[in-house]
Amino acid sequence: MKRRTLLAAAPAGAMLASAANAASAPTSIALWHAMGGALGDTLQASVDKFNASQSDYQVQATYKGTYADLLTASIAAWRGGKAPSIAQVFDVGTADMMAAGRAVVDVYKLSEMTGVAIDPATYIPAVRGYYSLNNGKMGAAPSTPPPP
Known part of the structure; x- marks a missing residue:
């Protein structure tokens, strides 16, 4: 079956509803970080406060483990086309990120x-x-x- 046929076979109402939901949905911002414990709690409180303050953007903060784990995960995600919107990288990883060209x-x-x-x-x-x-x-x- 050709792609054109598959698109035409989708119910028009479902397509319009999906487009309307996408237009009104907030922009999702993935924030990966390496702050556990009290610092992680403080970051999450800041994210929650920001998310509650407006409806255009929604930040999802995700703890990714140690700073080295976060750097490795961020590089792998970028190479796989699924990088987070923001990755908090530790100072030792700064040179790697600054040399990453299009990744940052x-x-x-x-x-x-x-x-x-x-x-x-x-x-x-x-x-x-x-x-x-x-x-x-x-x-x-x-x-x-x-x-x-």
């Missing part, structure tokens, strides 16, 4: 895309240098603790 969006590009200003001068020179690309632009950024 550099922080300075993300800032330009979203209009959210990220001022590299807010970081001390050693930190700014560690997370910068060879051209001096921020490739990554250190995580900051959530506000109390």
Whole structure:
């Protein structure tokens, strides 16, 4: 059977209902992290607060084990075409991620895309240098603790 025939065989009402649900469904954001215990609880509380504050986006935070486990899982998922929207990578994995090319969006590009200003001068020179690309632009950024 040809693909055209399969598409035509689907009930029109079901197709319209599916399209309407997709249009009204929030954008899903997969956040993989390596924070267990109290830090994981704090992160989940922040995610829950964000999700409750609006209906356009829904963040699903998933604990992936140790930082090394998270890095390995993120790389494998990207290679398999199923990478998370956001992966929290530890500082030792920063160079791997910054060298990953299309697998990541550099922080300075993300800032330009979203209009959210990220001022590299807010970081001390050693930190700014560690997370910068060879051209001096921020490739990554250190995580900051959530506000109390």
